[in-house]
Amino acid sequence: MAHAASTRVQTRIGDPLSGAPPVPQAKLEQIFKDIQSDLRYDHELNGCLNCGICTATCPAAHYYDFSPREIVQLLWTENLEGIYDAMQEKIWACAQCYTCAARCPFGNSPGGLVMLMRETAIKHGMESAKSVLRPFSRVMLKLISTGNQLAPDMITRDHFPDWGPNVSKIDAPLKILRKAIPMATLNTTATAWEVNLRTSVELYTIWEETGVLKQLETIDENLFDVITDFMDEKREEWQDWLAEQEDGAD
Amino acid sequence: MTTSHDRPAGERFTGHGSEWRDANLSPGEARIATAWVEQKVDRRSMLTGKERVADVRDLMWQLEKDGEIVVHRVSEGHQPVVVKTLYGWDKKIPTQRLWHHKSCGQCGNIPGYPVSLLWLMNELGVEYLDETDQTSCTAWNYHGSGIGNLESLAAVFLRNFHQAYVAARAQGLPDGYYYPLVHCGTSFGNYKEVRGYLLHSAKLRERVRQILGKLGRLVDGKLLIPEEVVHYSEWVHVMRQRIAERRQIDCSGIRATIHPACHVYKMVPEDAIYDDAILGGNRLAVSTGLMEALGARVIDYSTWYDCCGFGFRHIISEREFTRSFAIDRKIRVAVEEARADLMIGHDTGCITTLDKNQWIGKAAGKPVELPVMADCQFAALACGAHPYKIVQLHWHASATEVLMEKLGIDWRAKKAEFEAYLEQVKGGKQENLYDPRRMITSGPGYVRIAARP
Numbered sequence: 004m005a006h007a008a009s010t011r012v013q014t015r016i017g018d019p020l021s022g023a024p025p026v027p028q029a030k031l032e033q034i035f036k037d038i039q040s041d042l043r044y045d046h047e048l049n050g051c052l053n054c055g056i057c058t059a060t061c062p063a064a065h066y067y068d069f070s071p072r073e074i075v076q077l078l079w080t081e082n083l084e085g086i087y088d089a090m091q092e093k094i095w096a097c098a099q100c101y102t103c104a105a106r107c108p109f110g111n112s113p114g115g116l117v118m119l120m121r122e123t124a125i126k127h128g129m130e131s132a133k134s135v136l137r138p139f140s141r142v143m144l145k146l147i148s149t150g151n152q153l154a155p156d157m158i159t160r161d162h163f164p165d166w167g168p169n170v171s172k173i174d175a176p177l178k179i180l181r182k183a184i185p186m187a188t189l190n191t192t193a194t195a196w197e198v199n200l201r202t203s204v205e206l207y208t209i210w211e212e213t214g215v216l217k218q219l220e221t222i223d224e225n226l227f228d229v230i231t232d233f234m235d236e237k238r239e240e241w242q243d244w245l246a247e248q249e250d251g252a253d
Numbered sequence: 254m255t256t257s258h259d260r261p262a263g264e265r266f267t268g269h270g271s272e273w274r275d276a277n278l279s280p281g282e283a284r285i286a287t288a289w290v291e292q293k294v295d296r297r298s299m300l301t302g303k304e305r306v307a308d309v310r311d312l313m314w315q316l317e318k319d320g321e322i323v324v325h326r327v328s329e330g331h332q333p334v335v336v337k338t339l340y341g342w343d344k345k346i347p348t349q350r351l352w353h354h355k356s357c358g359q360c361g362n363i364p365g366y367p368v369s370l371l372w373l374m375n376e377l378g379v380e381y382l383d384e385t386d387q388t389s390c391t392a393w394n395y396h397g398s399g400i401g402n403l404e405s406l407a408a409v410f411l412r413n414f415h416q417a418y419v420a421a422r423a424q425g426l427p428d429g430y431y432y433p434l435v436h437c438g439t440s441f442g443n444y445k446e447v448r449g450y451l452l453h454s455a456k457l458r459e460r461v462r463q464i465l466g467k468l469g470r471l472v473d474g475k476l477l478i479p480e481e482v483v484h485y486s487e488w489v490h491v492m493r494q495r496i497a498e499r500r501q502i503d504c505s506g507i508r509a510t511i512h513p514a515c516h517v518y519k520m521v522p523e524d525a526i527y528d529d530a531i532l533g534g535n536r537l538a539v540s541t542g543l544m545e546a547l548g549a550r551v552i553d554y555s556t557w558y559d560c561c562g563f564g565f566r567h568i569i570s571e572r573e574f575t576r577s578f579a580i581d582r583k584i585r586v587a588v589e590e591a592r593a594d595l596m597i598g599h600d601t602g603c604i605t606t607l608d609k610n611q612w613i614g615k616a617a618g619k620p621v622e623l624p625v626m627a628d629c630q631f632a633a634l635a636c637g638a639h640p641y642k643i644v645q646l647h648w649h650a651s652a653t654e655v656l657m658e659k660l661g662i663d664w665r666a667k668k669a670e671f672e673a674y675l676e677q678v679k680g681g682k683q684e685n686l687y688d689p690r691r692m693i694t695s696g697p698g699y700v701r702i703a704a705r706p
Contacts, residue, residue, distance in 0.1 A: 042454050043403060062560050062582070066574050098567060098574075099396040100560035101442070105519035110306075121399030132399070138570035139398050147400075150388030153361035165572060166650055167612035173647040173668065175675050183671075183678045184364045184645065186371060187689030188355070188383055195361035199386040201696045205412060205468045206388050212464045213405035222400070244697050 030127075031083040037123045038078070038086070044119060047104075047112040051075045057103035057113050069096035071103040071113030078116060086120070091131040094120045128221045140226050147219065148233045150206045151195040155181055204241045207234045306523055308342055312452045313478055321458070323472040325418050325479045331432045334491040336526045336538075344524065345481050346491045347432040351381040352417040356437030357389040358601035365626075365645025366604065367436055369633035370485055371686045372643045376636060377495055382431050383687060384423075384694050386416050390440035393602070397565035407447045407457060408464045414444075415470040415477050423694035423701065428472075434485050438600030441484040442520030448482060449521065484517060486539040486599035487526060489629050493546040500547055501637040502660050507549040507594050509631075510587040512607060513537045514600030515560045540599050540628040547635050552591040556582050562610075563602035576610040583607060584614075585621050595624040595656050597631055608651045624656040625649065640664060641671035642684075 038044065057071040058064050064071070074094070077085040097117040104112035124132040136143075141162075146152045155177060158170050171180055181190055188196040210216050220227040278286060316322045327333045331347030338344050351374070359366040374381055391409050395401035414433055421430035435441045451458055458476060465471050489496070518525035518537045528538040531545065532553070541551050562578025564571060584607060587593040598604045608625040615621075630644050640646045640662060646653045647668075657664040677683070693699045 041403065042457060043450065046450075046453075060558070062562060062578055063564075063574070065582075066577065095566065098560060098562070098564035100515040100564075101519045102515060102558070102560060105522050118396070118399065122402055125399050135566075135570075136398050136400075139566060142394060142569060143398060143400055146389070146391060146394045150391070151357040151361065152389050152391070152393045153357045155361050158362055163609070165576060165613040165616075166609040169650075171647045172649075173641070173672065173675075175672075179675055179678055180647075181364075182683050183642070183675055184368060185642065185684050185686045186364070186368055186383060187685050187687070188385055188692050189360050189364050189367070190683075195357040195359075195389070196355055196387075197385045197692070198388070199384075199693065199696055202386050202388055202416075205470075206409070208467055209405055209408045209412065209464060212467070213402060213408060215401055215405050218400050218402075241696075 026084070026087055028083075031087055034090070034123055034127060035081065035083050035086060037126060038116075038119050041119050041122070043115060047115040047119075048075065048078055049109045049111055051079045051109060051111065054108065056106045056108065057111070060102045060106050062100060062102070063096045063098045067093075067096035069093050071097070071117075074113050074116055074120075075111055090120050090124045090129060092135075094124065095131075095135045122218075125218050125222050133222055136222055140223060143219065143223075144226060144230060145194075147210060147215070147230050148203075148237075149194045150198055150203060154192070154194050156192045200237065200241050200244065203237050207238065306340065308523070309449045309452050310480070313480070316452060316478075321475065322478050323475045325414065325429055325432070325477055327432060327480050327483075328429065330430070336487070336491060337528065339523050339525055339527050342523070344487075344526065346483055346487045347434070347481075348488060348491060349380055350431050351379065351434040351488070352420055352431035353381060353383045354387060354413060354417065354433050354435045354437075354440065355383070355389075356440065356601045358393065358605060359436055362605055363601070363608075363627070363645075363648055365630055365643065365648060366601070368686070369627070369630045369638060369644050370436070370489075372633050372638050373489070373492075373496060373629060373636070375686055376499055377492065381434075381687075382420055382691060382694075384416075384420060384692050386420070386694050386696075387413050390437065390443050392439050392443035393565055395443075396439070397569065403447070403450060403457065404460055404464070406443060407451055407461045410444050410447050411451075411461060411465055411476055411478075412468060412470050414479050415465070415472070418472070418477055420694050423699065424691070425701070432483070433479065434483055434488055436485050436601075438484065438486075438514040438517040439602065441482060442516030445482045445521040445524055448478060451476070451478065482524070484539075484599070486517065486628060489599075489632065490526060490539040490542050493543045496543070496632050496636065497546040497548075499636045502635045502662070504544075504547045504549040504635055504660070506659060507656075508552050508592060509544045509549045510552055510554055510591050510593040510596045511536070511540050511544070511557070512561060512583060512596055512598045512603050513540070513557065514598060514603050517600055540597050543628050543632060544597060547632065552593055554586050554591040554593075556586045559583060561598075561603040561606040563606045565602070568602065568606060575606055576613050579606050579610040580614045580619065580621055584611060584623050584625075588621055588623050593623060594659060595626065595631070597628050598625065599628050608649050611651050622652045622655070624653045625651045626653065634660065634662070639671070640667050642674060647671070 055072050061071050063069045077089055094117050097114055099114055101114045104114055142152055145154055177192055181192055191197050317324045327345040327347045330350055332349040333345040333347050335343050335345055355367060391401055417431055417433035419428050462476055526538045527534050531538040531542045544551050559582045561583055562575045564575055567575045587596050596607055604627055633644050638644055654664050690700050690702055
């Protein structure tokens with residue numbers, strides 16, 4: 004690989020404090036290759052003079068040990084160990100606001116590069132990615148199985164205690180409050196809107212064809228099993244409906 | 254230009270930090286100083302002072318000419334209004350025959366947001382379709398988790414937009430009759446970004462074409478690409494004068510702050526609307542233009558450029574960041590610096606974050622109170638919509654009651670009316686903004702009915 008061969012960092016140092024073994028050079032190269040192979044990479048990384056406009060305007064940099072300038076520099080200088088290190092924790096600090104991208108004089112998108120690194124962390128099944136995404140599994144379950152990321156029944160006092168004692172300022176059962184919304188598509192509690200059965204089935208094809216289910220399996224096998232069971236049920240339901248239509252036509 | 258000499262007593266020059274002190278310049282000195290600053294600092298230059306910015310629509314038309322794609326046009330039937338974007342390019346905003354591309358966060362958590370929009374459309378006689386055959390853009394999950402990829406985002410985008418193109422078939426109307434109107438700011442930013450990559454990459458187009466072919470979502474074997482990706486706030490913006498004509502409540506006493514949404518104007522910034530008549534063209538025009546048309550005073554503040562703190566993953570599992578940022582960088586600044594009566598947004602995550610996180614500030618001994626809602630919700634309120642049946646303010650955690658009192662709305666009486674209405678709903682008699690049979694356009698439950706008269 005041309006990029007890896009020209010990298011400045013040739014010696015792996017491991018971690019002298021924890022005694023963690025060095026990450027094999029081949030693995031570091033593969034991770035970098037995977038990040039670079041995305042067609043967005045060359046669009047989102049054009050050069051960097053370390054001006055720091057991105058970090059100066061970054062919300063996450065106010066609160067975390069995170070700097071979009073550092074992310075760009077690690078990639079620009081092909082610092083393979085630094086990239087690997089940043090993928091353990093730092094990339095998950097980014098708030099994905101793209102303020103950095105809007106401001107960068109070079110037209111870089113540090114936020115976009117972070118996404119390529121997150122995707123790669125998942126592809127390689129990094130423990131850090133598994134750990135950071137564990138609290139997100141409820142959202143992934145909802146999104147991948149229904150196509151809706153958020154549903155009314157997910158907003159509860161138990162899950163959002165810091166949002167105050169009442170989900171609604173008018174005390175009534177959720178089902179009734181939702182029925183009182185004068186958009187018929189929204190009279191639901193388990194999804195944000197009623198989703199057509201065909202829509203769900205088409206979405207499952209997209210997940211399969213684009214490798215999203217594979218990503219999910221890598222990061223959380225149990226969640227993968229639950230979701231694929233759900234998908235099978237929905238598909239059967241769709242097939243049954245199609246069969247009914249054919250029977251009706253006969 | 255305003256100077257200390259012609260401002261009302263006690264009125265602060267807005268848009269500066271709390272450390273600002275009046276220099277007491279004479280009008281002449283102030284003019285010279287302001288002219289110098291205007292020459293040196295143009296806030297838009299932070300966005301426009303770059304190389305290699307091209308209008309991706311040029312590529313789109315060429316690809317259509319080459320027979321690679323089909324473009325879903327904003328036609329005369331959509332009654333478009335042309336606006337100017339960041340670089341002065343034209344953008345066509347359809348105002349009629351709209352297909353609502355809903356937002357999962359709005360529908361799940363802030364239902365008064367889409368309801369207010371549809372209510373405004375009913376008031377203005379706008380034809381639309383709200384249907385069940387759509388997914389969310391899936392970009393909230395993607396940006397939060399990294400689960401998903403460019404291909405999946407592109408396939409979801411083109412599937413949903415293809416459905417918008419063919420949805421009118423269910424009513425016996427031609428393809429392209431409805432034009433998609435995207436409710437969520439993240440969907441808007443994501444779809445525009447993905448459209449750009451699709452237009453630039455033949456490899457991505459071919460991969461997605463194979464997937465959409467399996468779904469039966471091609472037009473003459475080709476990908477269908479929208480001429481414009483349009484956000485609902487852009488529709489509200491071009492309709493603002495017509496909305497203002499229906500205003501029933503005096504808004505002149507309202508000091509409003511605007512939170513411009515990052516994914517609306519920082520993602521693909523060249524497509525965002527700017528208007529020299531609105532805050533000198535130095536701020537995104539949407540929402541501000543509406544509030545000014547309604548007669549409210551829009552007050553600038555020093556952290557206008559900051560994000561809300563939503564963070565996609567952070568709102569779920571890094572909440573300390575989200576609430577700290579929302580309170581310290583946005584709400585507190587708007588209250589203390591701009592002395593705002595409310596904060597207006599135009600995106601799902603921002604409204605949720607800025608609204609819901611105020612309660613914990615109170616609990617932590619850092620009370621800060623500012624009503625938060627979407628531009629279309631405020632517009633509906635100002636035009637006489639019911640604050641609970643339509644604007645659905647009971648889902649908001651912030652002090653919307655204080656705002657309603659300032660607007661002269663008896664919210665206690667309105668709340669009692671709504672509670673009585675809930676009894677009616679329990680009996681199965683709820684009201685709808687449209688014929689609910691229209692929401693299913695295929696599959697189980699579909700009933701063919703004629704187009705709206």
